[in-house]
Amino acid sequence: ASDSGAAIVDESVETTDGRHVEVAANVGRQAELEPAADRGADGVGLYRTEFLFLDREAPPSEDEQYEAVREALDTFPDGRVVVRTLDIGGDKRIPYLDLPEEENPFLGERGIRRSLDPDSDLFATQLRALLRAAADGAGDLAIMFPLVATVEELDAALAALDAAAADLEGREDEAADPEVGVMIETPSAAFMAEELAARVDFLSIGTNDLTQYVMAADRENERVGDLHDPTHPGVLRAIHRTVTAAHAEDAWVGMCGEMAGDPDLTELLVGLGLDELSMSAVTIPEVKTAISETEYSAASERADRARLAATRSDVHTTLDT
Numbered sequence: 618a619s620d621s622g623a624a625i626v627d628e629s630v631e632t633t634d635g636r637h638v639e640v641a642a643n644v645g646r647q648a649e650l651e652p653a654a655d656r657g658a659d660g661v662g663l664y665r666t667e668f669l670f671l672d673r674e675a676p677p678s679e680d681e682q683y684e685a686v687r688e689a690l691d692t693f694p695d696g697r698v699v700v701r702t703l704d705i706g707g708d709k710r711i712p713y714l715d716l717p718e719e720e721n722p723f724l725g726e727r728g729i730r731r732s733l734d735p736d737s738d739l740f741a742t743q744l745r746a747l748l749r750a751a752a753d754g755a756g757d758l759a760i761m762f763p764l765v766a767t768v769e770e771l772d773a774a775l776a777a778l779d780a781a782a783a784d785l786e787g788r789e790d791e792a793a794d795p796e797v798g799v800m801i802e803t804p805s806a807a808f809m810a811e812e813l814a815a816r817v818d819f820l821s822i823g824t825n826d827l828t829q830y831v832m833a834a835d836r837e838n839e840r841v842g843d844l845h846d847p848t849h850p851g852v853l854r855a856i857h858r859t860v861t862a863a864h865a866e867d868a869w870v871g872m873c874g875e876m877a878g879d880p881d882l883t884e885l886l887v888g889l890g891l892d893e894l895s896m897s898a899v900t901i902p903e904v905k906t907a908i909s910e911t912e913y914s915a916a917s918e919r920a921d922r923a924r925l926a927a928t929r930s931d932v933h934t935t936l937d938t
C-alpha cells in the first residue's frame with residue numbers, strides 16, 4: 618500500500634462502466650522517473666524540460682537533451698512520454714539566458730513565445746534532440762508546446778518542428794513521427810480549442826496557468842488564493858469547452874495542472890470527459906482507485922450540473938451530493 622493507503626495499481630484503469638482513463642506522471646527531475654513508474658504511472662504526461670537547463674552555466678547540448686529524454690522513454694517502454702518544450706519566463710527563470718526584465722512577466726515573453734524568438738536557436742536544438750529520441754529505441758514520445766495563445770504560434774511551432782526534421786534528414790535511419798500537442802493554459806487557447814485541436818493530436822489542460830488567467834488571480838499570491846481555484850464554474854466551463862472541442866476534432870485531451878492530482882476531483886474530471894490525467898507521482902494510486910470506483914455516466918451528469926452552477930459553493934454542493 619502507498620502512504621495514502623490506496624493500493625498501487627500497475628495496470629491501466631477504467632471506470633465501472635468501461636471508460637479508460639490514462640493516468641500519467643508529471644516529472645520535473647530525472648530522479649522522479651523511477652518513483653513514478655513504481656507508483657503505477659502509465660507514462661509521463663508532463664516532462665518539464667526546464668530542469669535540464671537549471672543549476673548549470675550554459676544550455677544543455679542537443680546530445681545531453683537526447684540522452685535525458687531517452688532515459689525517460691526507457692523508463693516507460695510501453696507508455697507514452699509527453700515532453701513539454703522549454704517553458705521559461707513568468708515564474709521560471711534561468712540566469713545565464715540573460716532574459717530581459719519585464720514589468721509583468723506572467724503576461725510577458727513566456728513559454729512558446731520565448732521559444733519562437735528568432736534570435737535564439739534553443740528551440741531548434743531541443744526539437745532535434747526530441748525527434749532523435751523519438752526515432753530511437755523503445756517508448757512513445759509526444760511533443761507538447763506550452764502557453765500557446767494563438768493559432769499563428771502553433772503554426773510557427775509546427776513549422777519549426779518540420780524544419781528540425783528536415784535538418785535531421787540523412788542523419789537518422791528512421792523517420793520519427795511523434796504525436797504533437799498543445800497546452801491549454803490561456804483563455805484564448807480555450808476559446809480557440811477547435812482550431813488548435815484540428816492541427817494536432819492532443820490538448821493538455823494546464824490548470825495552474827489556465828486558472829490564473831481565467832480568474833485574473835496570481836497563482837503564487839495567497840491573498841487571491843480563493844480566486845485561484847479551478848473549481849470556479851468559470852474555469853470548469855473553460856475545461857468543458859476544451860474537452861468538447863478536442864473530441865470534435867478527434868484529438869485526445871488530458872490535464873496536467875495540479876487539479877488533475879486531487880482525488881476529490883477525480884469523479885468531476887472523469888465526468889468532464891478527460892482522457893488522461895497527469896500528476897505528481899504521490900497521488901497516482903489514489904487517483905487510479907478513484908477512477909476505478911467512478912461510474913462515467915453518472916459522473917458526466919454530475920459534471921454537467923457542476924459546471925452549470927453559478928457559484929463555487931454551488932459547484933461543491935453538487936459534487937458532495
Ligand code: PEP
Pocket residue numbers: 663665704802822823824825826827873874875
Ligand atoms: C500548468 O500551468 O498547469 C502547468 C502544468 O504548467 P506549469 O505548472 O509548469 O506552469
Ligand code: MG
Pocket residue numbers: 763802823825826
Ligand atoms: Mg503552465
